[in-house]
Amino acid sequence: MTLANEMDSDTHDVVLVNGRPQEVLPVCDRGLLYGDGVFETLAVKSGKPLELAWHLERLTHGCRRLAIPLPPEELLQHEIDQLCAGQTRAILKIIITRGTGTRGYLAPRTPEITRIVCLSPWSEVPARFYREGVSVRCCQQRLCDNPALAGIKHLNRLEQVLARNEWDYPEVAEGLMCDYAGNVVEATASNIFVVNAGILQTPDLSRAGVEGVMRRRILQLAGDQGIESQILPIPLRKLEDADEVFLCNSLIGIWPVRKLENMRFPVGPMTRRLLDAIRPYCAIDVRVPT
Numbered sequence: 001m002t003l004a005n006e007m008d009s010d011t012h013d014v015v016l017v018n019g020r021p022q023e024v025l026p027v028c029d030r031g032l033l034y035g036d037g038v039f040e041t042l043a044v045k046s047g048k049p050l051e052l053a054w055h056l057e058r059l060t061h062g063c064r065r066l067a068i069p070l071p072p073e074e075l076l077q078h079e080i081d082q083l084c085a086g087q088t089r090a091i092l093k094i095i096i097t098r099g100t101g102t103r104g105y106l107a108p109r110t111p112e113i114t115r116i117v118c119l120s121p122w123s124e125v126p127a128r129f130y131r132e133g134v135s136v137r138c139c140q141q142r143l144c145d146n147p148a149l150a151g152i153k154h155l156n157r158l159e160q161v162l163a164r165n166e167w168d169y170p171e172v173a174e175g176l177m178c179d180y181a182g183n184v185v186e187a188t189a190s191n192i193f194v195v196n197a198g199i200l201q202t203p204d205l206s207r208a209g210v211e212g213v214m215r216r217r218i219l220q221l222a223g224d225q226g227i228e229s230q231i232l233p234i235p236l237r238k239l240e241d242a243d244e245v246f247l248c249n250s251l252i253g254i255w256p257v258r259k260l261e262n263m264r265f266p267v268g269p270m271t272r273r274l275l276d277a278i279r280p281y282c283a284i285d286v287r288v289p290t
Contacts, residue, residue, distance in 0.1 A: 012121075037098060066152075143159055145207045184203055190255070195268060198270070217278060218278065242265065
């Protein structure tokens with residue numbers, strides 16, 4: 001997601017490709033050619049990547065779904081520790097591709113994966129996004145049903161790229177994406193939750209979308225606090241009946257939605273409650289008055 005402010009001019013990304021500091025890939029890398037790979041994006045706080053175990057679990061699941069060999073766990077952990085050490089706040093990205101191959105879609109029988117670990121400077125967002133909520137639009141670009149790829153963070157993000165380029169004005173922070181049946185699936189770079197009559201609802205992602213780590217954490221915290229939650233199809237038109245709406249991902253935590261097209265929502269009590277509950281799992285420390 002493009003955040004509100006620009007990075008300082010003296011900051012830059014630090015990238016390891018197969019353990020070596022560099023920023024280039026072979027032109028025949030299958031991640032570049034076909035989006036043949038998976039990735040994870042994590043918040044780093046006080047030198048530690050947050051929710052690392054869950055992110056690596058999803059990375060492993062994605063690699064297995066695509067039949068991509070896994071990198072050695074100790075090696076990947078060493079590179080993560082190397083980049084994150086001493087960082088107050090930063091953004092960590094892990095990318096695994098199937099590596100290089102000959103021309104054509106057929107993958108090598110014994111691929112030599114490409115392993116990329118990248119550390120980027122943290123980008124702040126206005127505190128009012130949390131206190132007052134954000135404005136969101138509905139994207140024209142739809143998400144295709146594809147159960148084989150649903151849930152994982154594969155490298156082919158063209159649907160999200162097309163959706164995100166439908167607008168370029170700062171007053172809109174995110175865009176919702178629906179499937180071709182008119183059900184809300186997610187936003188371009190975040191998951192969505194809806195509160196209806198005290199019940200926390202989030203879309204079923206078995207056919208499209210990414211099962212976000214922050215989404216998983218929120219569902220767990222809701223269960224711990226006795227909040228009833230549901231995973232189900234949510235038609236876009238049903239958002240008109242919602243009491244509260246919020247977005248989430250590992251970098252932003254929770255953004256309350258105050259406006260969606262002509263609909264208005266408050267920063268309601270459940271959103272505030274969950275904002276407080278996720279603080280230990282976020283690099284953001286914004287307190288919203290109750």
